[in-house]
Amino acid sequence: MYQLVSIISAWAIPVLIVFIPLYAAYKKVPVYEAFTEGAKGGFDTAIRIIPHLVGMMVAISVFRASGAMDMLIGLARPLLDKVGIPGEVLPLGILRPITGAGSLAYTTDLIAQFGPDSMIGRMASTIQGSTDTTLYVITVYFGAVGIRKAGYALKVGLISDAVGFLAAIAICYLVFS
Amino acid sequence: MVNWIWLFFILAGFIVAAIQGNIEAVTQAVFDGAKTGVSVCIGLVSILVFWLGIMRIAEDAGLLKRIARLLRPLVRLLFPSVPPDHPAIGYIMSNMSANILGLGNAATPMGIKAMEELQKLNPDKEKASPAMATLLAINTASITLIPTTIIAIRMNYNSASPAEIVGTTLLATAVATAAAILADMWYRRKHNRLPPPSERG
Numbered sequence: 101m102y103q104l105v106s107i108i109s110a111w112a113i114p115v116l117i118v119f120i121p122l123y124a125a126y127k128k129v130p131v132y133e134a135f136t137e138g139a140k141g142g143f144d145t146a147i148r149i150i151p152h153l154v155g156m157m158v159a160i161s162v163f164r165a166s167g168a169m170d171m172l173i174g175l176a177r178p179l180l181d182k183v184g185i186p187g188e189v190l191p192l193g194i195l196r197p198i199t200g201a202g203s204l205a206y207t208t209d210l211i212a213q214f215g216p217d218s219m220i221g222r223m224a225s226t227i228q229g230s231t232d233t234t235l236y237v238i239t240v241y242f243g244a245v246g247i248r249k250a251g252y253a254l255k256v257g258l259i260s261d262a263v264g265f266l267a268a269i270a271i272c273y274l275v276f277s
Numbered sequence: 278m279v280n281w282i283w284l285f286f287i288l289a290g291f292i293v294a295a296i297q298g299n300i301e302a303v304t305q306a307v308f309d310g311a312k313t314g315v316s317v318c319i320g321l322v323s324i325l326v327f328w329l330g331i332m333r334i335a336e337d338a339g340l341l342k343r344i345a346r347l348l349r350p351l352v353r354l355l356f357p358s359v360p361p362d363h364p365a366i367g368y369i370m371s372n373m374s375a376n377i378l379g380l381g382n383a384a385t386p387m388g389i390k391a392m393e394e395l396q397k398l399n400p401d402k403e404k405a406s407p408a409m410a411t412l413l414a415i416n417t418a419s420i421t422l423i424p425t426t427i428i429a430i431r432m433n434y435n436s437a438s439p440a441e442i443v444g445t446t447l448l449a450t451a452v453a454t455a456a457a458i459l460a461d462m463w464y465r466r467k468h469n470r471l472p473p474p475s476e477r478g
Contacts, residue, residue: 105444124338138333142326154314159286161310165302166294216436225442229424230449234417245396252464253410257417264453
């Protein structure tokens with residue numbers, strides 16, 4: 101099982117970048133032209149994130165450098181230690197459903213601090229990649245059609261985020277240790 | 278909400294630093310944070326340019342529609358209240374397949390289209406219908422095949438194996454999606470037990 105997860109990690113990207121162009125060529129798509137046409141959008145997408153990430157990076161950086169982050173994590177640590185959740189990833193679990201840029205900034209901060217190949221770095225990477233920003237999705241999707249009462253949709257989103265968070269931690273322990 | 282969190286981080290940081298007498302750390306952190314923010318985004322350019330190129334090939338080859346067709350039975354199962362030939366079904370399928378390929382830019386417009394169609398079926402225009410809640414649940418958990426942004430950040434910080442989290446992410450996202458679907462079914466059943474007043478009028 102854990103072997104399988106590592107195999108997927110190693111093969112997913114190479115297989116996709118061979119399969120997609122091959123399939124497209126079979127469908128008579130001019131693959132290289134399609135590639136360059138789509139790739140143009142990548143630069144804009146990356147640049148468009150700058151204001152969000154700078155804003156969040158500064159806020160999180162100030163919060164951590166001041167010692168406030170350690171105080172917050174210290175409060176929760178005794179409880180978290182019992183269930184094996186590293187205190188450092190808890191803020192990520194809280195930020196993830198609320199702000200995409202904020203959780204990306206916090207993930208980056210953890211990776212910079214502990215290294216991408218540390219257990220915390222791997223957990224943060226997995227948590228960040230595995231769910232979307234629930235509040236943002238609700239605002240955009242329901243806002244677009246004028247829904248004011250989300251009903252139980254918010255609860256469902258948050259339950260799924262919490263399960264995804266715990267699953268990411270458990271899976272990282274199983275696969276990487 | 279985001280406004281408050283942002284304000285909280287900066288204000289709490291300022292207060293704690295002031296009390297502990299290391300206010301210089303705040304200034305340093307501001308410059309460091311801003312610098313990291315920009316360098317991370319610049320680091321994203323390489324992967325995003327490449328990946329969006331690959332994804333355009335997939336789109337032009339009709340792969341999105343292909344995946345969408347495979348999802349039809351699942352969509353029928355998840356949205357029992359939507360008639361099988363209703364246009365909402367098509368948009369939901371496109372939304373899900375774009376999510377799987379990690380095409381956020383394509384997934385959102387399709388999801389909104391699907392919401393508009395579901396809104397036409399919705400008896401109470403201000404309150405989310407069960408079908409709308411299901412569509413939302415699928416999107417908040419959003420199955421991810423390749424988490425490109427994270428891979429790029431791991432590369433920036435010289436990971437020995439930037440893509441090693443592809444498998445763990447896929448597994449975690451599958452668990453989160455399953456939880457979303459189960460939670461949604463549970464709440465939908467509870468919701469259906471109380472007949473909405475609109476159904477009688």
